[in-house]
Structure formats: structure tokens, C-alpha cells
Amino acid sequence: MAPEKDFEIAIIGGGIAGATLAIALKNHGIKCQIYEQGHAFSEIGAGVAFSPNSLSAMDVCDKNLRGAFEKVATHNQWPSKKNVYFDVMDGTPDFYGRDQTEPIFTLENEQGQNAVHRAHFMDEISKLIPIETCHFRKHLDSIAEDEKMEKLRLTFHDGTSAEADGVVGCDGIKSRVREIIVGEKHPSAKAKYTHMYGYRGVIPMEKAVDIIGEERATNSCVWIGPNAHILSYPVDGGDTYNMFAAVCDTNEWPDEDHLTLPAKKEDAIKDFANFAPAIKKKLTMVEDNLDRWALFDLGDNPVPYMHKGRVAIMGDAAHATTPHHGAGAGFCIEDSALMSAILGDERVKKPADVEAAFAAFDASRRERGQWLVQSSRRNSELMDFRAKDVGRDLKKIEKEMKERFGKIWNYDINGAINDAKGDLGKRLAKMSRA
Numbered sequence: 520m521a522p523e524k525d526f527e528i529a530i531i532g533g534g535i536a537g538a539t540l541a542i543a544l545k546n547h548g549i550k551c552q553i554y555e556q557g558h559a560f561s562e563i564g565a566g567v568a569f570s571p572n573s574l575s576a577m578d579v580c581d582k583n584l585r586g587a588f589e590k591v592a593t594h595n596q597w598p599s600k601k602n603v604y605f606d607v608m609d610g611t612p613d614f615y616g617r618d619q620t621e622p623i624f625t626l627e628n629e630q631g632q633n634a635v636h637r638a639h640f641m642d643e644i645s646k647l648i649p650i651e652t653c654h655f656r657k658h659l660d661s662i663a664e665d666e667k668m669e670k671l672r673l674t675f676h677d678g679t680s681a682e683a684d685g686v687v688g689c690d691g692i693k694s695r696v697r698e699i700i701v702g703e704k705h706p707s708a709k710a711k712y713t714h715m716y717g718y719r720g721v722i723p724m725e726k727a728v729d730i731i732g733e734e735r736a737t738n739s740c741v742w743i744g745p746n747a748h749i750l751s752y753p754v755d756g757g758d759t760y761n762m763f764a765a766v767c768d769t770n771e772w773p774d775e776d777h778l779t780l781p782a783k784k785e786d787a788i789k790d791f792a793n794f795a796p797a798i799k800k801k802l803t804m805v806e807d808n809l810d811r812w813a814l815f816d817l818g819d820n821p822v823p824y825m826h827k828g829r830v831a832i833m834g835d836a837a838h839a840t841t842p843h844h845g846a847g848a849g850f851c852i853e854d855s856a857l858m859s860a861i862l863g864d865e866r867v868k869k870p871a872d873v874e875a876a877f878a879a880f881d882a883s884r885r886e887r888g889q890w891l892v893q894s895s896r897r898n899s900e901l902m903d904f905r906a907k908d909v910g911r912d913l914k915k916i917e918k919e920m921k922e923r924f925g926k927i928w929n930y931d932i933n934g935a936i937n938d939a940k941g942d943l944g945k946r947l948a949k950m951s952r953a
């Protein structure tokens with residue numbers, strides 16, 4: 520364990536970004552407090568999948584984080600699918616009206632598919648965060664410098680306040696900290712509807728095997744097709760089949776305050792009218808009443824900076840993305856690895872150094888985070904046969920998807936940390952000359 524530093528960080532939000540950052544900071548001997556508006560750490564939705572870059576980032580944050588993840592991780596159930604991230608299938612019926620059952624190509628890497636049930640993952644990782652540093656039912660309203668401009672004063676909705684030397688907003692897609700940094704009127708203050716929504720389903724594995732067969736139910740695959748795609752992978756040690764169906768939408772989202780709205784199973788089946796009968800059969804497995812999840816992102820209005828002074832943002836707060844690369848949570852963990860390594864650098868000693876550390880974090884992470892947001896949009900265009908100059912050209916789709924996933928998976932987190940530390944050194948030197 521590294522020696523303790525002479526500053527304290529406040530983390531706003533206890534999702535995957537905030538929780539993994541708290542664990543990583545503790546590992547670097549940095550004091551932090553976490554303020555979460557909910558009454559506990561909790562995650563909604565079902566599965567979340569992690570690719571090799573996320574696993575390497577977990578190792579950098581704290582070996583115990585990787586250990587906690589492995590306790591609840593589920594992989595493809597067939598040994599022959601060990602390296603498969605997703606088998607990619609054409610979801611449209613072929614010339615003869617049959618369902619296409621063989622993959623058109625496979626996205627593969629050395630780690631294969633690594634998925635967890637969100638709630639189980641959160642239960643495991645929250646055990647690594649000292650309870651006395653967790654403050655629940657604390658909704659952040661404002662951040663201001665104190666009279667001596669030494670401490671940052673955080674004010675919460677319940678009228679209480681707290682102090683810190685640096686603040687990291689991990690408060691997700693509707694981030695208050697982002698609003699504070701860029702200004703409420705700035706276009707990036709609010710994420711926008713991407714004209715796509717999704718349905719999520721978790722189904723007992725036995726039922727899924729009965730309906731779609733063992734190979735497709737117990738191993739990860741994605742069916743692509745016109746204006747929609749549907750993916751699935753096993754979670755809960757293989758006991759549960761986790762499914763997500765994404766659909767293009769020409770309408771506006773009717774209620775920006777609510778990212779989910781009620782829908783019926785028939786709506787989902789109707790959305791996949793142009794797909795093969797086997798796909799519609801998959802959708803018969805979901806509950807009669809389900810939620811329709813709006814997909815918002817920061818793609819049209821990326822943030823101009825990810826920190827201002829000693830206040831920074833990371834995770835969805837900084838680069839809210841659609842889920843078409845299945846990488847938003849993985850990028851949260853990359854952010855945590857880099858942020859903790861920079862703040863943990865031996866040259867970052869006192870409160871005044873925190874600003875230089877945040878600037879080095881921003882310089883290192885902004886481009887990659889914002890690339891993900893754009894690439895995720897493009898990936899859904901590819902999967903939904905609406906990418907310009909590509910359409911339903913399956914060879915072109917394969918080539919471009921493999922390139923894009925390769926860029927996500929082959930990230931050198933240790934190299935990025937070394938580079939960011941070089942940058943940090945220059946910033947600290949400049950500060951000491953000023």
C-alpha cells in the first residue's frame with residue numbers, strides 16, 4: 520500500500536465508475552469519500568459484459584477488484600466458444616425463408632466473453648470499499664470554493680455539506696458535476712436521445728435452451744439486421760440468459776426525465792417484423808410487460824474538457840455512450856485505473872497538485888472516451904445495415920467491426936499511464952515555475 524497523501528477526494532456517484540475509483544484510490548493510499556444519491560450501491564438492468572481492456576484495467580486498479588469480478592463472472596458455456604466474444608449472425612431470413620443459424624463471422628479475443636449480473640458484481644465490489652467512507656442519500660447540488668480558496672465545499676439536496684480537496688463526478692449520464700463544469704446552458708450539459716431504444720430481458724436458462732437451443736442460448740451471439748439488432752450472453756454461472764434488443768426510432772423520446780417507459784412484448788416482436796422467425800421466437804421469451812430503454816449519449820455535443828480546476832468527471836458523466844460496443848462500463852474502469860495512477864503518483868502530494876493531475880487525466884482520456892461514443896454509434900449503423908457505403912455488405916461489416924473492437928480491446932493501459940505521468944511531470948514543473 521502506498522503512503523497516504525495530504526489531500527482528500529470526494530467521489531460523486533456510486534455506480535461502476537465511482538465504486539471502482541474508490542477501490543483504486545484506496546489501493547494508492549488516497550483518502551476519499553463517496554457520495555451517492557441512492558440508499559445503497561445498486562445497479563439496474565441485468566448483464567454487463569467486459570472485454571480484455573477492462574480486465575487489464577481492473578488489475579491496475581486493484582488485484583482484489585479483478586478477484587471480486589472473477590467470483591461472479593460467467594463465460595461462454597461451451598469449451599469450443601472459449602475465445603468467442605460474439606458470434607455474429609445475420610438475423611434476416613435467407614433466400615429460402617429459413618433462419619440463418621451459422622455465424623457470418625466471429626469476434627474473438629483471448630479472454631472470450633466475460634459477463635456479470637450487474638447487481639452481483641456491485642455486491643462483490645462494494646465489499647472492497649470501507650463503509651465509513653460511503654455516504655448514501657446524498658444528492659449533490661453544488662460545488663464552490665471556500666472563502667480561503669483552499670477547500671471545495673459540496674452542498675447536498677438534504678441541506679448538508681462536506682469538504683474535499685478535489686471532486687470527481689462519477690454521476691452518470693445526467694451528471695450534475697458535468698453541468699457544474701461546463702455550465703448548465705452548454706450543449707454538452709445534457710445527453711441527447713440517439714433515436715434508438717432497447718429492450719432488456721433475463722430469462723431462466725432452461726427456458727431459453729428449450730426455445731432457441733443450447734448453442735445459441737448458452738453462448739454469446741448477436742443477430743444483426745435492418746434497423747435493429749439483438750444480442751445475448753449467459754450470466755449467473757450459466758443459469759440465466761441475458762438479452763438486449765436495440766431498435767432504431769424515427770420519433771423523439773417523449774419524456775426526457777424518464778429514460779425508461781413501459782412497453783409490451785408485442786411491441787418488441789413488432790419491432791423485429793423484418794427478422795427471421797427464430798428471432799421473433801427469442802422475443803416470445805420476455806415478460807408480457809417490459810421496459811423500453813431510451814439510448815442517450817453525448818455524441819452530438821462532446822464535453823470541451825473533463826475537468827475544471829480541482830473538479831473532474833469520468834465514466835458516463837464524461838463520455839456517455841450508447842451500448843453498441845458493450846464498452847461503457849469497461850471505459851469507466853479504464854478511467855479509474857488512470858485517474859488513481861495519476862493521483863497516486865509520488866509527485867502529487869498536496870491539494871494544489873490535484874489540478875495538474877486532473878489536467879493530465881483529461882489529456883489522456885478525453886480522445887479515447889469520445890472516440891468510443893462515435894464508434895458505438897457507427898457500430899450500430901453497421902449492425903443495422905444502415906452504414907453509409909456499407910449497407911448489408913457482410914464482408915465490409917466484418918472488416919470494420921473487427922477493426923473497431925480491436926481498438927477497444929488492444930488498449931495499453933500501462934503505456935497510457937506512463938505517458939500521462941510524463942505529461943503530469945511537465946504540468947507540475949510549469950506550476951512550480953509560475
Ligand SMILES: Cc1cc2nc3c(=O)[nH]c(=O)nc-3n(C[C@H](O)[C@H](O)[C@H](O)COP(=O)(O)OP(=O)(O)OC[C@H]3O[C@@H](n4cnc5c(N)ncnc54)[C@H](O)[C@@H]3O)c2cc1C
Nearest residue numbers: 532534535536556568659690691834835845846847848849
Ligand atoms: C442497455 C445497456 C447495456 C450496456 N451494456 C454494457 C456492457 O455490456 N458492457 C459495458 O462495458 N458497458 C455497458 N453499458 C454501459 C454501462 O452500463 C455504463 O457505461 C456504466 O454503467 C456507467 O457507469 P457510471 O458509474 O459512469 O454511471 P452510472 O451507472 O449511471 O452511476 C452513476 C451514479 O451516480 C449517482 N448520481 C447521479 N447523480 C447524482 C448526484 N447529483 N449526487 C449523487 N449521486 C448521483 C446515481 O445514483 C448512480 O448510482 C450498457 C449500457 C446500457 C444502457
